[in-house]
Amino acid sequence: MGRRRFGKLVLAFVLATGFVLGTEKAFAETEIRYDGSSQIYWAFVKDSADMFTQETGIKISAEDRTTQDAVPSLVFGRSNVAGLARKMKLAEKAQGKDLVETLIAKDHLAVFVPSNSKLENISGESLKKVFAGQIKDWKEIGDEHGPIVVVIPQANTACQKNFRELVMGDTPFVASAAITPTAGAVLEEAKGKRALSFISYGAVSRRPEFKILKVDGKYPGDQTYALGQDLYLVTEGPPTGIFKKYIDFFLTGNGREVILKAGLLPAL
Numbered sequence: 001m002g003r004r005r006f007g008k009l010v011l012a013f014v015l016a017t018g019f020v021l022g023t024e025k026a027f028a029e030t031e032i033r034y035d036g037s038s039q040i041y042w043a044f045v046k047d048s049a050d051m052f053t054q055e056t057g058i059k060i061s062a063e064d065r066t067t068q069d070a071v072p073s074l075v076f077g078r079s080n081v082a083g084l085a086r087k088m089k090l091a092e093k094a095q096g097k098d099l100v101e102t103l104i105a106k107d108h109l110a111v112f113v114p115s116n117s118k119l120e121n122i123s124g125e126s127l128k129k130v131f132a133g134q135i136k137d138w139k140e141i142g143d144e145h146g147p148i149v150v151v152i153p154q155a156n157t158a159c160q161k162n163f164r165e166l167v168m169g170d171t172p173f174v175a176s177a178a179i180t181p182t183a184g185a186v187l188e189e190a191k192g193k194r195a196l197s198f199i200s201y202g203a204v205s206r207r208p209e210f211k212i213l214k215v216d217g218k219y220p221g222d223q224t225y226a227l228g229q230d231l232y233l234v235t236e237g238p239p240t241g242i243f244k245k246y247i248d249f250f251l252t253g254n255g256r257e258v259i260l261k262a263g264l265l266p267a268l
Helices: 003-029 037-056 069-073 124-132 160-166 185-190 241-251 255-261
Strands: 031-036 061-062 083-086 099-114 147-152 178-180 197-201 211-212 228-236
Touching: 003 160, 031 037, 031 069, 031 241, 037 083, 037 099, 037 160, 037 197, 037 211, 037 228, 061 099, 061 241, 069 083, 069 099, 069 160, 069 228, 099 160, 099 241, 124 147, 124 160, 147 160, 147 185, 160 197, 178 185, 185 197, 197 228, 241 255
Parallel strands: 031 061, 031 083, 147 178, 147 197
Antiparallel strands: 083 228, 099 197, 099 211, 099 228
């Protein structure tokens, strides 16, 4: 093959590759692709997507997964906005990207039961005993007799980790608990059952089939409620362009109202 022909082929390849890369870059800059915390997805990402798109013309696609999935998805380009129900770990920050976390809302983990339950309040100690399997019957905590179905998200979720730190300590969860793949999945797993579970207050506050319990006499949203967690959105580098619009939407725009209606406390 002659040098001239080879050079033309190289030039054609560069142009074609540049076109493809340019197209991918344009795609990334015109659409929000969320991945990560299922709690964040159900608390405010899902219900605000259409509103944000109508206001800005920017489309949103979202994956309902876990906090643990968030940073890898962002680093490998599967998403461009990640959701975490905790601060980033040092190992996540060190993955070769300039990752920036923005606190969006302060949340409470809500403990919930079926809407027809007679139970209104549970002590922190009783809560721990239920999830440890030491209390197995509703009658022991003030409801009608019957076995308690315990539903928890899997161990890799921030939801379970936060609850374990705040309630369980070194006490393990009961082995017979129904374990779901994401935090959001506990809502479907618990539906129609005499189940006790927990999730972000924002994810369950608008679900009439469930009743949210007070814990030690305090209801989620109370400043002294004990089961708190922080919700973050993470971007590659400080948020600019469509990413800044998305984050500002929740901090100072109409997305703030979505957060408030969900019972969360906006960061600003």
